[in-house]
Amino acid sequence: MANEKQANGRPKDQGRILEAKGMTKRFSGLVAVDNLDFYIPAGAIASIIGPNGAGKTTFFNCITGFYQIDEGEILFDGARINGKTPDQITRSGISRTFQNIRLFNNMSAIENIMVGQEPHLRSTWIGAILGLPSTRGEDARTEERARELLRFVGLEGKGDMLSKNLSYGDQRRLEIGRALASKPKLILLDEPTAGMNPRETIETTDFIRRLRDEVGITVVLIEHDMRVVMDISEHITVLDYGRKIAEGLPAAIQTNPDVIEAYLGRGAAQASGA
């Protein structure tokens, strides 16, 4: 990971790494994401929160190209990415994990990470059949880097296990490792601490911080655990019914009446306001 480490540890704010304008996604009448404007500051740990069904995962799916948006545009590093396919978007530097872990179950852990490096691989099938030195060299490098990443996510020694045989926490870690393998500038984590016990949650939180501080990746996470969100986020976007209802620093979000209303209902909002 050394090559990606930024010299001063924490990267400077370089503006907006991801920005959407008027983003809308409809599913035959149901508006899942409604005319959304938002941005993610470069080098930040940002969170997307909102009640169940607020459109958070749909939002991720739109950014990563799994869904094509109906209106608006999405800019990544200043370039339009809406209309591109998921593999093109991954190649441009965004990678993600999934809410329900989606590893390649019948492949070993290390192979999962090797597949994750796909955007940087150049070798061809002909090279593989002929055993060209360039292909062999690339394979060796891929394997070596996969082993480094395994160590980075704390799975050293478990690389030859089938990923489906790993424990739940290890599977979450492996999925993040696989997402890191593409050397992304932006990583989207969909509920990284779901189903974890308090200790594992703290470990994961620390790990996410290390990602940003040591590797210099902008992190966006969807998260339900408010302690995690308030603990590590520097920027929070709150969604409800596909619309953005608030945006800003954790402290401001915590006292925002619209947010309280969305989570706890009108009465609670009035009570806290009074």
Added chain:
Amino acid sequence: MNMLRAENSRSILTLGLLSGAFILFTGAVGMIAAFHEREVVDDVISLGQLLLLLAPFATGFVVSDRLRASGTGSLLIISSGVAVGLLTALPTVIMLLFNSDEYRFLLDLTLKLIPFVAATYYAWQQYRIGSDQRLIIGSWLAIVVLIGIVSFSFALIFEIKGDLRSVLPNISRDWVEVVTFDHPKELMTGIATLLLVSAGAGAAGSFMVLVPPIPRQALLYGLGVTLLVGAFGETVRLILQENVDRDTLKQIFRRDTLRQDPALMLFIVSTVAGFLWAMFGQQARQGFANLEPSRRRMVNGVGLLIFAGILLMLPWLIGRTLSDVAVTIGIFVLMGLGLNIAIGLAGLLDLGYVTNYAVGAYILAVLTSIGPLGRLDGVFTFWMVIPVALLAAMCAGFVFAVPVLRMRGDYLAIATLGFGEIIGKLAISDWLKPLIGGAQGVQAIPKPVFFGTELRNPEQLYYIVLVASLVTLFVSIRLNNSRTGRQWMAIREDEDVATAMGIDTARAKLLAFTLSAATGGVAGAIFAAKVGTVFPNSFTVFISINVLSLIIVGGIASNPGIVVGAVVLIGLPELLREFSDFRFLMYGALLVIMMIKRPQGFIPSKLVSHEIRAGVNAKAAAAAAN
């Protein structure tokens, strides 16, 4: 004396009747009578009778194993084996009674009683749960009438025809002869013999459970070897014929059948061998595992060398007839390895693989034929056309893959199945008749010529198949352990996520289809050269299904598995002609059993280990540094 538990007596009953149903079914489809044609040991037992014995033996073994696990005493275990044997014979005995002139009235009676018994049983159940009385009486009447219509009409048919053969053509005199152990005239003696033999086999199965593990393993091994050699007597004789002089052969075999004395000797020798292996096999393996890595590699190397030698010498060891079978197996190994790229590696269920086979065969036929359809007499030779056939099949694979790229799973299977049918129809069509001969096909395809020698015999063609298979094997191993292979596996596991990893799935899938098609084309070309003629009806959906089945039975994505699958599914029916009539029945049964008992196949695919290898290298490097 401990008692049988309820679940144990239930398992005796169900498993016993199940094996009985198996025996009756195999008889009713004609398997037993057909297998009777082949003697396993001269004048002792035929393959059909073996089937009659194996079912109670195996069932007795399974049942007794369960009983012993629940702590039942030996006497009870043996008697349960007897019970299983009797139950196994029961359905067959009933059928024998129905089939005889004297007792046919029993069938009539049963058929007429069935509706009443069924209706009364149902009504009793309804009564027990306290249903309305009118409902009970109504349903009783309804069931009597409904089942009665079917049952009474069957009774009528049998009364008119006077025998079972109109409905069950294989319940024939031959069948009666086999199941009564050659007492077709004295029915009661026959039934008694059947019951006795079956009970004995069941008891023998139970007895096996009581024997300590090592002698048991030895006994089963000896029995297995002897019966296999006997069953494949013809094959064994053909192999020996190449290597042993005629007189010795005559002492061992009477025609194609193993004689009694050699059979006994074989049994003793293989039992002793089995005993030694059971005693010392564990130690030997342990010793091998404890060897230094360099020594172990040497032992492995020697093993590989011997294996390679056998592969190279095979045609001279097994003779012409079996070489022919070996070539057929090889052609299917070739196709299996090819299709495995699509199915095993990339998870694309392609049911139209015959397309590539047909393309390869027709390309070779049209380009090299010296008959009326070959207008390029002698310009192209086999060797020049093989690459053409390969490329043509790849093109076909590519073209057929484009429209199905967006389809997944079942939809893909159905679409490719359709393509396979299209090719068959095209081959037989009038439209292409001027080019490929329609139903008459293409004839007069010359044999390959290798440095002036015409490769006319299967012994020589074998080497072409061998080389092609080895090349394919090499390519598929290299691909499996490469970036491309990992792309395919990722697509197999989860196509959406594969896309999210930056894989261009459309491209990877096209490549899988195209490369998979290539060996199908080569296999087709070799097939055409071997047979010398190409007909449309050689290219049916059954080819695709055969290839798919051999992959599934052998082990998906496992190269050795594919070879084993091809030997079992393609080779065995060729060697045992009796099997070939029941080929698809056995395929079906084998696939069902495999899916339940061993879904990963005979030889499951192995995971490539990356970390362990790295660890070994690191240790070696550390040792070198010191």
